[in-house]
Structures are given as C-alpha cells and as structure tokens.
Amino acid sequence: MVEAESSKEVSNAIFSRDVDKKREDYLEWTDYFMATAFLAAKRSKDPCSQVGACIVNQEKRIVGVGYNGMPFGCSDDEYPWKKASTSRLETKYLYVCHAEMNAILNKNCSDVKNCTIYVALFPCNECAKLIIQSGISEVVYMSDKHSAKEETIAAKRMFDSAGIKYWQYVPKRKQITIDFTEIDWNRMTQLPPTPLKETK
Ligand SMILES: O=c1ccn([C@H]2C[C@H](O)[C@@H](COP(=O)(O)O)O2)c(=O)[nH]1
Numbered sequence: 353m354v355e356a357e358s359s360k361e362v363s364n365a366i367f368s369r370d371v372d373k374k375r376e377d378y379l380e381w382t383d384y385f386m387a388t389a390f391l392a393a394k395r396s397k398d399p400c401s402q403v404g405a406c407i408v409n410q411e412k413r414i415v416g417v418g419y420n421g422m423p424f425g426c427s428d429d430e431y432p433w434k435k436a437s438t439s440r441l442e443t444k445y446l447y448v449c450h451a452e453m454n455a456i457l458n459k460n461c462s463d464v465k466n467c468t469i470y471v472a473l474f475p476c477n478e479c480a481k482l483i484i485q486s487g488i489s490e491v492v493y494m495s496d497k498h499s500a501k502e503e504t505i506a507a508k509r510m511f512d513s514a515g516i517k518y519w520q521y522v523p524k525r526k527q528i529t530i531d532f533t534e535i536d537w538n539r540m541t542q543l544p545p546t547p548l549k550e551t552k
C-alpha cells in the first residue's frame with residue numbers, strides 16, 4: 353500500500369514536471385517556415401515534383417504561400433502532367449505555374465521587399481527573376497538536385513549579381529508528423545484517449 357502511494361507520487365511528479373515547463377521540442381522558426389512550404393507542396397497535382405514555397409517578412413509573418421499547379425481556368429484534369437512527349441505542347445512545362453511564382457502572386461501584403469522565401473527546390477531561372485524583381489532578399493532552399501542544370505546555374509548567377517543571399521536548409525529532424533488526433537490526447541500522459549468501451 354505504502355509502495356503504491358509512493359509510485360503514484362513519483363509518476364505525478366513526472367507528469368506535473370512535463371506539463372508545467374515550457375516545451376523543448378517545439379518547431380524552430382526555420383523548420384516551421386520550411387514545413388509550411390512542404391505542406392503547401394502536398395496540394396500539388398504534379399506526379400513527379402511537388403514544390404512548395406513560403407514567403408516570410410522581417411517580422412517573421414508568413415505573407416505568401418504557393419505550390420506548383422496549373423493556372424486558374426486551366427483544369428488540372430485536362431492539362432498534361434507528362435514530362436516528355438513528341439510535342440512540348442503535350443508536356444506540363446509550358447503550362448504549370450511554379451511554386452515561387454504562386455507564392456509571390458498570392459501575397460497578402462503590398463509588397464514582399466526584404467522578405468525571405470523558403471522553397472523545397474532551388475528556384476529555376478524564371479523564378480529567380482521574379483524573386484529578384486519582387487524585392488525578396490533571401491532564399492532558403494532544401495534540395496539542390498538540379499544544380500547542374502543551366503536554369504539553376506543561371507539562377508545562382510543572377511542571385512549573386514543582385515546580392516540575394518541563398519543558403520541550404522539542413523533539417524534538424526527528418527520528419528515532422530501532423531496528427532489531427534493529438535489535440536484530444538491526454539495532456540498528462542501524452543497518450544491517445546482510451547477508446548470508449550462498447551455498450552451493449
Ligand atoms: O523553380 C521551380 C522549378 C520547378 N517547379 C515545378 C515545375 C514542375 O511542376 C516541377 C518540375 O517537374 P520535373 O518533373 O521535376 O521536371 O517543379 C517549381 O515549382 N519551381
């Protein structure tokens with residue numbers, strides 16, 4: 353009996369310590385903004401590359417989010433998603449709006465001067481022009497898988513000339529899980545609620 357009481361006290365102490373103190377495993381700003389870009393990418397219908405972009409102002413407010421997709425009025429069920437065809441007109445490349453372009457056009461403020469853009473993939477030359485002309489001053493990217501392509505080389509050349517800072521994001525964690533049921537978890541045990549017993 354005495355033993356049981358004391359182990360209860362110990363577990364209470366552990367739980368109260370965990371819920372009384374500031375969380376340590378919260379998302380840092382950079383992870384949060386890059387994760388927002390990746391979440392936006394989940395909306396993309398592109399079967400090969402889902403790209404997301406998130407624009408953040410100097411007050412760390414998100415001012416624009418976008419992903420690669422077909423323009424308004426151009427049905428993503430009708431326009432092609434193919435990478436190659438006998439005619440370029442039958443490929444996605446002539447139609448798809450890039451994530452960076454959509455994020456800039458979706459901005460909810462008058463301009464994006466001195467903002468930072470978080471992107472899943474290093475921007476192509478066309479997006480680089482838009483980034484420069486819109487006044488964005490910093491690019492944080494995850495993948496540089498097309499670094500050997502002329503588009504990427506040209507983009508970097510233009511960023512260097514325009515004084516745009518760019519750096520590769522190295523995630524501290526490989527995955528971030530979003531679990532919609534977590535909000536109902538037990539705050540003390542961090543466990544899902546015990547399933548209700550079926551009543552006859
Ligand atoms: O700066 C960029 C470059 C590319 N995208 C989009 C455009 C396309 O939908 C895909 C690229 O398709 P691949 O099959 O990998 O060639 O990525 C973008 O949004 N931003």
Ligand SMILES: [Zn+2]
Nearest residue numbers: 450476478479
């Ligand atoms: Zn692009």
